[in-house]
Amino acid sequence: MIFSLNSSTVDIDAHPMKRLLDVLREECGLTGTKEGCGEGECGACTVLIDDAPVCACLVPFAHVRGASVTTIEGLGGDHPLQRAFVEEGGAQCGICTPGMIMTALSLGEKPTLRKVREGLVGNLCRCTGYEAIYRAVRKA
């Protein structure tokens, strides 16, 4: 099945009902997308599908046919959000970080604190109490 993955066109052979999360991690070898709960509650597996944040554990692979999927690997490592997460302590154990950054990407430029809080409500972090994440997102 053909879709765009991190700005490259790819053709991946996997069962159409397989979770996008598993296809990304197993077929595509992109393990930056994490599983935290498998039921769309924690947001650790958030990726962008056509620029909208989505839990990859809830999406069957067939859903992304022809779509554009962006994972944490697509940011390259030196994105302003990634730098800000390091500087501000937004990443502690790091397991929620990729999903958190993907959701934060969808919040646009210089979001207000209110917008950040509301926008990140579907991404759980157990380490930071969110304060450092707000500082990072607002700094980037």
Add this chain to the structure above:
Amino acid sequence: MHASKTTPAPAVGRSVPRKDGAEKVAGAAKYVDDLVFPGMLHGRTIRSTIPRGRITATRLDFDQRGYTIADYRDIPGRNVVALIEDDQPFLVEREIRHTAEPILLLAHESRDELLRARVEIEYQREDPLLDPERSPTSFKSLGIDKGAIDDGLAAADLIIEGEYRTGHQEHIYIETNGVIAVPQDGGITLLGSIQCPFYVHKAIKSLLGWSDDRIRVVQTETGGGFGGKEEYPNLIAGHAALLALKANRPVKIVYDRGEDMIATTKRHPAIVRHRTGVKRDGRLTAMDIDIVMDAGAYVTLSPVVLSRGAIHAAGPYRCDHVRVRGRAMMTNTPPNGAFRGFGAPQTQFAIEVHMQRIAETLDIDPVKLREINAFRPGDTTSTGQVLGDDCSALDVLRRAVRRSGFRTKHRRYAGTNRGIGLALFYHGSGFTGGGEARLASKASLGLCERGVQILVASTEIGQGTRTMHAQIVADALGVPFEQVEAVQPDTANVPDSGPTVASRTCMVVGRILQQCAEEMKTRLNGMTPIEYFAAHGPLIVTSEYEGPSGIKWDDNTYRGDAYSTYAWACDVAEVELNPDTFEIRPLKLTCVQDIGKAIHPVLAAGQIEGGTAQGIGYALIEQVVMRDGGMVNSQLTNYTIPTTLDTPPIDVEIVENPSRYGPHGAKGVGELPIDGPAPAIVNAIRSMGIDVREIPAVPEVVMNAGNTHQISGGNGLAGSGRREARTSTRGNAAGDPHGHASRPSAPRLPPPTSRDYP
């Protein structure tokens, strides 16, 4: 010859880039589930579905081709998880002691196929013991005695009693538990999401009956621990090892969220009863405290959890006559275990809510009551420890009151649906009593071509171990932070620095590393590490923990210096009651915490903010629902932890009153922050006149609570007790006013302003 080197800027005290930051934000850090080995199988654990009974039959209703199946008969060594007591089996033989107890192990190449396998277990069921207070089996009981309790009670004007309850709490590290076992070269390597590599090593050695060198334990990047990956990974590693050895292939066991919540350890529920003698002016004359903890079905770490709980039970208060009795009781529920705070959150919840009730009863300002009784340097704790100048109880109290505007808000919120409360608390750093001396932890430094490598078993679980250790070493050696690196904890390469628990990684292991660095500096004799390595090749320096002189502890009598130092804190919570739904919304937490020295201010604040958020969840929303001895809300859908919208602004002030024992004066910081939020929040609820004495204070608890008993005046909603305060009085104290006040129907305040969240 090697002179004229400029000393680099100190790393300690600066928020240098964390060592693991770049990999984590890039999604490149490898957690256990990210690893794949050739020929690897997936493992699954078949568990009991009853809380107590005996197995009568096991039926495998599936085509077993392609499966590896293991049970207790495949254990070559001892079928006990070696920890404190040898009571917990890796795999049940016949007797079931709790729901979700592991019985049988399956492995298969395909995860989907594995989940399709049907195993039927038949049982002869017995009635489970679920009430810790009615359990006949105590895993541990202990007592602390200071002075003579009867004398203290006789000297009181008033005796105030109370009972306080705390529930289970689930860790909810966002990465679930997992281990991969790889058999190779006559040995086995275990890679996993773990806090304590040498705990796993010890447990596997006993399970397999092998020599040390055949077992290697490697920590993979770990997505949170909070104590939940202290001892439970011993079991998972054992299971993976048994399957891997039987299949002679690598086996990965990664729990899904439901299994992780049903099967693994939680915070011990506790019932704490206080009977306190007080003078009319607020001075404490006697503290009589009884603690019951629900240990679950096996001993695991309960004796030490109880011990820390008991030592902290009297709070940071001076009192000449203290009696503490504690019991950890067996029940037919999954064993409870280590969780950040380790017994202290339960007992300090009790004492801090009790102090609030004392203030209400005496009609004394809650700040003043604490000022009167807070420890000062020179005071003695319940175990007889004389506190030094590193005691900051009064300082953190006054700073928190000032910073939060406590007094003004206390007046302003009176009679509204807002409340404000505080909690004063402390936390001992490192292992209790003689624990550190017994551990005799070691740490090493080695040279490499890039500079210096840190060799410790202390794990990075998000708290910043690698970074903070590197800062300490860099400054002690006088080299740039960038030239110090931490190697992956691997029992084949690093010395046993003890477990990554008990707020000891900075204070205790960091101090050993500092000694190592000082010794290495002498050995380098003026050369830089890079120069020395180029000229002479490898050099490794190892140091061992040296107990501070003058510290004495007796495990039998519970007398002496329980911890070499304590961290001190005061939290102020502001909350709002929704009078329609009885939900309590936290508005703001102010946390003033003395941690001795913030080696890395951003990381230290991260510990305080994160621990506080976890404490807010513990206080208000995290409710483990047990039915027939098993957790029934084992999903993040119905066991909820604080989201961004549930977490209020957390305003942190770090105080640095140094300890002479930690590196640069550092005290433990990991656990301290979780001791305070629950009592501060419940005291804020109480300030609205609602008599809550248990957590989590979910809407049902708030709705069913009586009104606080107030003898006269005071703030809050007028009303008196449906539930009478159990206050026996001497002299002319007022009795209980009667009457039934209605639920609060107080005026609501306008939404918060300033930097408070909307």
